[in-house]
Every structure is written in structure tokens, then in C-alpha cells.
Amino acid sequence: MLLACWSWVCASLVALAGGAKLPDPEVKIEVLHRPFLCHRKSKYGDILLVHHEGFLENGTLFHSSRVHGDKNPVWFTVGIREVIRGWDKGLQNMCAGERRKLTIPPSLAYGKEGKGKIPPDSTLIFDIEIMEIRNGPRSHESFQEMDLNDDWKLSKEEVREYLKKEFLRHGYAPNDTHHEAMAEDIFSKEDENKDGFISAREFTYKHDEL
Secondary structure, three states, X not given: XXXXXXXXXXXXXXXXXXXXXXXXXXXXXXXXXXXXOOOOEOOOOOEEEEEEEEEEOOOOEEEEOOOOOOOOOEEEEOOOOOOOHHHHHHOOOOEOOOEEEEEEOHHHOOOOOOXXXXXXXXXXXXXXXEEEEEOXXXXXXHXXXXXXXXXXXXXHHHHHHHHHHHHHHOOOOOOHHHHHHHHHHHHHHHOOOOOOOEEHHHHHOOXXXX
């Protein structure tokens, strides 16, 4: 996945007088389209399906989900470093069907390292449309739904069963291969002590990257 969060470099911020710390740079957000009806808005922990186009400041297109690869939209979970920080910040409180233009400073993108076609210290511009919003693996409600035997920890089987139910709930046929890949990805990030289970603490812990 193009925007998977590889090790990015975010330089330490210079202290101001009195020891105060400069705030994180902001993502510039422009709403290009918002649907008339909005049943829910994206939030931390949701799984989003998005189409996107990414540009350098000079207008060069470096990736389009509609043109490159399999030409399909991509899934990711908001707020757990699956994508660059600029996406985690700029894609919250959005409706399904909404399009935004995000202008993301280097420290919230690929920083001083750059990545692939993206030079170091690049400000990036994205045109992003959310196609679908689903309950993510981070919410307390999801934990309760997933913990089928009420032992306050999740097995991979419980996570896979939850993903299947979510697909069916939204009118999609289950996809065992996709569910297995998603479960493996979730466990690689959430099972901190590598005991084969995700505890309630591991599950609900909120990273501080936002």
C-alpha cells in the first residue's frame, strides 16, 4: 500500500521562550464536495475505504488509486499509523461520499527521508474521497462485539468472525483471504506482548500520534 507508514522522520520542534513547544504543523483542509445526507462521520479507529490522488507542490501526480495498481480504492484504519500522519489528521469528521483536498507539510508526510517518487522535505497535496466508513477495530463497542467468550482478550478467530459480520452487515460477501490479512495486520500492531491475544488494554490504547 503506497501510504503505509514507513519510518518517517519528524524533527524535534524548537522550544520557544519560556520552554513552550511549537504546536504540530497543521494540515490545510479544503472541502471539495460534501453529500447532502451524512449518516455518520469518520473518527479515530474507523476503517475507511478511499480513492485518492497524490501530487507534489509543482503539480506532478505521483500516485492515483484510480489509475495505478489494481485501480481499486484502499482500506485503512484512522489513527494507528497505517498511513501518514497528515491523513490521520485530515480525514476525520468526514462523511461517506465527501471529497477533501489536503495540503500536508513534510513533517506530517515523509519528512526529510522522502519515499519513492517523493523527494525529501516535500509538501504533498491529496484529493481524497471517502467511499465507505466502517466500525474499526479500536472502539469499545467493537471490543465487546468481538470478545465472544467474554474473557477480556481477543483471539484471531474472534477478530476474523467480527470482520465477517461487518462485511455481511454492510451487504458484502465475506472474503476469508481479506479477513485473514486484516486480522494478521491488526495483530502485528496491537498484540504488543506477542502472546497471540489482544488484551482489552492493548485494544483500546490510543497512540499519541494524533
